Amino acid sequence: MNAGLAQRNPEASSTRGVMAERPDVGKLSVRNVGKIYDPEGAAVVAVEDCDVEVEAGDFVAIVGPSGCGKSTLMNAIAGFDTITSGEIMLDGVPLASPQLAPRPGPDRVVVFQHGALFPWKTVLENVTYGPMVQGKLSADEARIKAMGLLGECGGLDRVADTYPPQLSSGMQRRVEIVRALMNDPSILLLDEPFRAMDTVSKTTMHRHLLQMYRLCRRTIIFITHDLEEAVFLADKVMIMTSRPGTMKKSLDITLPRPRATDMLTSEEFRELKLQLSATVHEEAKKAFVRGEREQA
Amino acid sequence: MSAVEQDVKTIPPAGRATGRTLRPRRLARFVPGWRGTLSVVAFFVLWDLLVRWELGGFAHISSPLAVATAFVEGYLTSADYWMSWWASFQRVLYGFVAAQLLGIPLGLLLGTRPLLNGLFYPVIELLRPIPPLAWVPLSILFWPTTELSIIFITFIGAFFIIVINVHDSVRSIKKEHLWLAQSMGASPLLIFRRIIIPSVIPSIAVGMTLGIAVTWNVVIAAEMIASDSGLGRLTWEGYVSSTGPVVIIGMISIGLAGYLSTLVVDIVEKKMMPWRKGH
Amino acid sequence: MTTQTKVGHLKAEGLRMSYQRKGREPDVVLEDCSLDVEPGKLTVVMGASGCGKSTLAYNLAGYLKPDAGRMTLDGESITGPGSDRVLVFQETALWPWMSVNDNVMFGPVARGEMSDAEARQAALKLLERFGLRDFRDKYPGQLSGGMQRRAEIAQALINKPRVMIMDEPFRGLDEMTRELMQEYYMKLFEETGLTTLFITSELEEAIFLADRILFMGDTPGRIVRTIDVDLPHPRTFEVLDSPEYLALKREAMAQLYVGVEGLEELA
Numbered sequence: 001m002n003a004g005l006a007q008r009n010p011e012a013s014s015t016r017g018v019m020a021e022r023p024d025v026g027k028l029s030v031r032n033v034g035k036i037y038d039p040e041g042a043a044v045v046a047v048e049d050c051d052v053e054v055e056a057g058d059f060v061a062i063v064g065p066s067g068c069g070k071s072t073l074m075n076a077i078a079g080f081d082t083i084t085s086g087e088i089m090l091d092g093v094p095l096a097s098p099q100l101a102p103r104p105g106p107d108r109v110v111v112f113q114h115g116a117l118f119p120w121k122t123v124l125e126n127v128t129y130g131p132m133v134q135g136k137l138s139a140d141e142a143r144i145k146a147m148g149l150l151g152e153c154g155g156l157d158r159v160a161d162t163y164p165p166q167l168s169s170g171m172q173r174r175v176e177i178v179r180a181l182m183n184d185p186s187i188l189l190l191d192e193p194f195r196a197m198d199t200v201s202k203t204t205m206h207r208h209l210l211q212m213y214r215l216c217r218r219t220i221i222f223i224t225h226d227l228e229e230a231v232f233l234a235d236k237v238m239i240m241t242s243r244p245g246t247m248k249k250s251l252d253i254t255l256p257r258p259r260a261t262d263m264l265t266s267e268e269f270r271e272l273k274l275q276l277s278a279t280v281h282e283e284a285k286k287a288f289v290r291g292e293r294e295q296a
Numbered sequence: 297m298s299a300v301e302q303d304v305k306t307i308p309p310a311g312r313a314t315g316r317t318l319r320p321r322r323l324a325r326f327v328p329g330w331r332g333t334l335s336v337v338a339f340f341v342l343w344d345l346l347v348r349w350e351l352g353g354f355a356h357i358s359s360p361l362a363v364a365t366a367f368v369e370g371y372l373t374s375a376d377y378w379m380s381w382w383a384s385f386q387r388v389l390y391g392f393v394a395a396q397l398l399g400i401p402l403g404l405l406l407g408t409r410p411l412l413n414g415l416f417y418p419v420i421e422l423l424r425p426i427p428p429l430a431w432v433p434l435s436i437l438f439w440p441t442t443e444l445s446i447i448f449i450t451f452i453g454a455f456f457i458i459v460i461n462v463h464d465s466v467r468s469i470k471k472e473h474l475w476l477a478q479s480m481g482a483s484p485l486l487i488f489r490r491i492i493i494p495s496v497i498p499s500i501a502v503g504m505t506l507g508i509a510v511t512w513n514v515v516i517a518a519e520m521i522a523s524d525s526g527l528g529r530l531t532w533e534g535y536v537s538s539t540g541p542v543v544i545i546g547m548i549s550i551g552l553a554g555y556l557s558t559l560v561v562d563i564v565e566k567k568m569m570p571w572r573k574g575h
Numbered sequence: 576m577t578t579q580t581k582v583g584h585l586k587a588e589g590l591r592m593s594y595q596r597k598g599r600e601p602d603v604v605l606e607d608c609s610l611d612v613e614p615g616k617l618t619v620v621m622g623a624s625g626c627g628k629s630t631l632a633y634n635l636a637g638y639l640k641p642d643a644g645r646m647t648l649d650g651e652s653i654t655g656p657g658s659d660r661v662l663v664f665q666e667t668a669l670w671p672w673m674s675v676n677d678n679v680m681f682g683p684v685a686r687g688e689m690s691d692a693e694a695r696q697a698a699l700k701l702l703e704r705f706g707l708r709d710f711r712d713k714y715p716g717q718l719s720g721g722m723q724r725r726a727e728i729a730q731a732l733i734n735k736p737r738v739m740i741m742d743e744p745f746r747g748l749d750e751m752t753r754e755l756m757q758e759y760y761m762k763l764f765e766e767t768g769l770t771t772l773f774i775t776s777e778l779e780e781a782i783f784l785a786d787r788i789l790f791m792g793d794t795p796g797r798i799v800r801t802i803d804v805d806l807p808h809p810r811t812f813e814v815l816d817s818p819e820y821l822a823l824k825r826e827a828m829a830q831l832y833v834g835v836e837g838l839e840e841l842a
Contacts, residue, residue: 065749198776225751227750277816284754287751288721288751475636476664479656479661481657481686490681569672
């Protein structure tokens with residue numbers, strides 16, 4: 001198995017050992033999922049007949065306009081909220097269904113747009129907190145693993161003793177991703193983590209994220225508004241429509257890995273983006289117009 | 297904000313998504329749930345039991361029933377009792393309103409004029425830490441009547457709070473808001489009227505909320521020390537004359553009076569900030 | 576709206592701007608910063624966060640005074656704020672206590688150029704054009720981000736400025752709303768030919784909007800490179816799928832990554 005992984009991914013060999021290799025975990029099935037909110041009797045269908053199949057270790061990006069139900073879907077996978085129909089399975093185990101009470105777990109961690117690091121703990125303490133509290137790692141083991149991961153992620157080991165508010169927002173986000181990885185999750189859920197960053201910071205973040213993905217090969221679900229980002233990062237891009245939120249289009253991204261920044265201006269990239277951009281714009285416009293109507 | 301609210305923006309603000317049925321917040325505020333009812337009932341039962349068992353200091357406290365009986369028989373229809381309300385309310389009103397009328401303009405003036413600010417703000421900083429009650433002796437010496445001295449102390453309680461709130465908020469007005477008006481050629485007077493004043497209204501509201509609470513604290517204490525009327529006096533007399541129920545009737549009345557004043561201030565604040573509606 | 580061609584020639588020469596800091600060397604934000612905004616064109620200033628773009632905009636708008644250098648609009652010296660060059664701010668600067676209508680009609684009434692009724696009429700016309708007619712009595716806080724930005728553009732346009740200075744106006748909007756707003760502004764620009772200086776830190780936005788991109792380097796900030804964008808007008812998002820766009824993007828990316836840690840090899 002190890003050999004196979006290394007072959008698929010030759011540059012990973014140097015980083016072996018920092019993360020356990022678990023190439024079989026992280027197969028996610030979202031089947032016919034629906035979510036109806038019913039406050040004050042007004043049923044609002046946030047998500048309907050939503051299907052997503054993600055193979056273990058795949059990087060899937062979900063693109064959709066504001067209010068399309070991306071976050072609802074994410075919350076259901078993360079175990080923050082219920083669904084009203086369908087089911088979600090992770091490696092064959094039901095995660096969510098109308099009968100199941102929602103239950104978050106360290107095997108699927110969410111990284112949000114606005115950071116959730118403890119400001120009163122150092123970077124290292126933030127990162128080691130989870131596994132130590134769960135008793136999975138001793139203090140020493142946690143520290144060694146944390147320093148390894150931080151180091152791999154663009155030299156964050158240099159700021160291990162810094163408090164999060166002293167870091168740039170990009171660095172904070174990277175620390176959060178490291179913190180998520182410390183739990184050895186089966187799946188990593190990223191909810192618009194790089195929103196509102198400028199082009200240069202975003203490019204830097206993409207490089208670090210891809211490096212970490214190469215390192216751990218865990219399933220990633222990445223939610224974004226930004227089509228270019230989605231195509232650049234993912235193995236598969238899915239476009240979600242809004243109200244009700246459902247998967248409208250899906251495209252396998254055939255760009256080879258490792259992804260390099262100059263691919264952004266390649267002909268192949270342009271073609272792939274072209275196949276999706278019309279759909280995205282159409283959905284954006286629909287959501288925009290409806291959003292304005294509803295404000296009135 | 298929970299992600300649910302993000303996704304379904306048009307739904308009127310409802311309770312947090314807990315995975316169970318969402319209940320509109322407005323309803324929840326006025327209808328106490330069974331937990332709330334239970335805890336209030338338990339409080340009175342416990343109070344009654346402790347008094348019955350004469351546990352420690354409770355030997356000197358009246359039972360809820362005794363308080364209720366005393367209230368209905370001796371106070372509910374007593375003109376003296378309602379005069380106590382009126383006396384305290386009057387003092388709070390005068391002190392509070394005077395503090396706003398003087399404090400808001402002073403805060404605006406100091407906030408907008410660097411020269412005046414440099415000259416006078418240090419004095420305010422100097423006097424501010426003195427607790428209002430520390431002013432009691434000086435106030436009694438200074439003012440010809442006790443009534444005026446109590447109103448003055450009440451005034452002090454709310455005055456520094458409002459001055460400082462307004463002053464600070466003038467100085468932290470978003471510079472973009474001022475610049476934009478300058479770009480459009482607005483005169484300084486117009487900027488003051490249409491930009492600066494509305495900008496500080498939220499801080500005036502905060503100052504008023506804090507001020508009304510302090511004002512009640514101060515007026516009750518001042519009445520206990522120096523006055524022969526008011527709710528504070530009523531409570532104190534209950535103690536002096538060892539009439540247990542009166543002490544508690546006084547306390548409840550003061551609590552209620554403070555609550556009612558806060559409600560009024562809340563309503564005034566909402567009226568002052570129509571643009572904050574529905575947020 | 577009248578077509579305003581050939582006005583709005585905004586020029587800056589050798590701007591220097593520093594902030595005094597207690598007990599330390601002054602922080603030099605702009606040094607020898609020069610730019611020339613061609614009338615009737617959309618000029619974009621592109622640079623990373625913190626390179627002094629906003630400081631440059633505040634100088635041009637007249638909110639800050641440079642330590643040295645010269646700024647002119649159509650040959651006249653810029654000495655302070657004026658309604659001939661209105662700035663649209665990052666995030667929103669609409670006055671939250673005024674209705675949308677009052678926000679938009681503020682300028683001409685403040686200057687005494689229009690009566691209340693005239694200004695209301697003019698504001699209504701603009702709001703209609705921006706699809707905000709039904710929202711004129713709402714407060715800004717009740718509008719969506721995209722609507723707020725449109726209201727701000729209307730608030731600026733009513734003053735008939737010679738040049739619009741847009742300081743990352745669509746920052747903070749989500750990517751899709753942002754694209755729609757870019758399209759919106761492009762249409763407005765193509766219809767009116769209103770000279771625009773548009774500041775952004777987002778490359779795609781820069782290329783889509785610009786006739787010319789000025790790259791700003793940091794510490795201290797100045798214009799280090801100019802790229803002319805010859806994409807055709809009227810411009811729609813289809814240009815982003817064209818080979819010309821890719822070529823421009825390649826060139827621009829190389830410029831952007833100069834000196835950025837971890838990205839130098841791409842430059």
